[in-house]
Amino acid sequence: MDLSFTPEEQKFREEVRAWVKENLPQEVSHKVHNALELTRDDLQGWAKILGKKGWLGYGWPKEFGGPGWTAVQRHLFEEETALAGAPRIIPFGPVMVAPVIMAFGNAEQQKRFLPGIASGEVWWSQGYSEPGSGSDLASVKTKAERKGDKYIVNGQKTWTTLGQHGDWMFNLVRTSNEGKPQTGISFLLLDMKSPGVTVRPIKLIDGGVEVNEVFFDNVEVPAENLIGEENKGWTYAKHLLSHERTNIADVNRAKRELERLKRIAKSEGVYDDLRFRDEIAKLEVDIVALEMMVLRVLSAATSGKNSLDVAGLLKIRGSEIQQRYAELMMLAGGPYSLPLIREAMEAGWQGNFPGGNPALAPLASTFFNMRKTTIYGGSNEVQRNIVAQTVLG
Known part of the structure; x- marks a missing residue:
């Protein structure tokens, strides 16, 4: 096991460092280094800068528009951006849902959703936790009932980080109550501007609004927004969570x-x-x-x-x-x-x-x-x- 970086990897680090120094807005870097609150414009502005360079999806393979970096290059990129005071990339789009769409979505879904994630134009939110369904994620109750070519979604999500900014949400929904709880969950992509979606901010102890409640009242979602197979969402969720927990470190x-x-x-x-x-x-x-x-x-x-x-x-x-x-x-x-x-x-x-x-x-x-x-x-x-x-x- 060799934990030292090769000359090529060191050169890559220097290239990333130089680019970040030239392109990271100084006012944003100042906020990050001093733990000051970042606005939506701060966060999405940096995402769009990375997107223009082709680096927002820094973990993506070339076939989906990513740089095709090695695991070591991705690590060096993360280190250099963090030390420079860049905002942490909001993970829900490029780090979490994108790998699921790549692995389990069809070609049309990949063509439809991945470009907006890669450019930073579309802000994604995560619809996992519910009241009473946090660590026990298999107990989600938000229901999606299939009616023709659409699903009717009813229920509630909570602790939705930065959900007030969301354009789209990836959702775990219950499509069946038969068998084990894990076997009745599906993975659905939902437009947060749809009628029946209500976002209610939760004011935290520090006075900030970082998390939200999201309510669904007969929200219509096209069936074409289902990722993979119905009732197989637990498999896709586990795939996503492995990215989330590594990212949290x-x-x-x-x-x-x-x-x-x-x-x-x-x-x-x-x-x-x-x-x-x-x-x-x-x-x-x-x-x-x-x-x-x-x-x-x-x-x-x-x-x-x-x-x-x-x-x-x-x-x-x-x-x-x-x-x-x-x-x-x-x-x-x-x-x-x-x-x-x-x-x-x-x-x-x-x-x-x-x-x-x-x-x-x-x-x-x-x-x-x-x-x-x-x-x-x-x-x-x-x-x-x-x-x-x-x-x-």
Whole structure:
């Protein structure tokens, strides 16, 4: 197993770094490095820049319009964009539903949906979780009844991330109640502008609106929007979730946030405290270990060996690391990281007092937001059971 990068891969890294430096808007990079709130225009603007270059679908094969990069090249691209302060690519379109359409969709669906995803023009949302159906995804109740050449959809989804911006949604819907719960689920693509779709924002503790409830009241969906076969959606959902959980690990963002933690600790005078430095060191060791695990998977894929089935393990460690760096930033900021006055953050003055550090203003918001990471994408408790069964035997 060779975890070092080849000269060709290092050259590729430098090319990506140079392009990102030239094309990433500085105001967006500033927001990312300081954990300031990104607008829809910020997120989709960067997606369109990547789309124009042909890099939004950076994990796609050439046959579907992607760059056809190797697993190592994809990793280097993710690392360089993260360290440069680029917004994290909203995964629902290019990272999650696109591979499902490629693997299980028909030629017409691929021709219809993939170009809009690749360009960044179409914003996709995820319709998985429901009230009472989060980690137990097989219990979804949103119903789709086939009537002629269309489905009639009724039900509710919740925790729909950035659903207020969505143009289209990929949905798990129940098309049968016979047999095991998993056997009656279908994978349906739904236009969120359809009559009967209602999006209701959920205001979070930090005052932001990142997640939503989505209601379906007799929504008509053409049957041609069904991916694959009816009642086979559970298979397609599992395919998608493997991409989501690996994406959640986000080791490259952790490396960027580690540097931000060090900056805050130094500015607040706690970096020289040996006990606090120990905590930073332990976090850094865990991030390096997570990166080594990712590189092991990449090495196996590059050498043609079977990749390690560790998507759940990557999700567990990655999400815990995200919570830890948020906690350490709060500790570094001390009492100045506690106030959470959204209007003050938006006005740009919170933390802007004599000797104050404006970078402390969003820390409480980041801390609260990161509490979700061990729950979404399959709770860590459930993931540990899966790891025990599939990895340990």
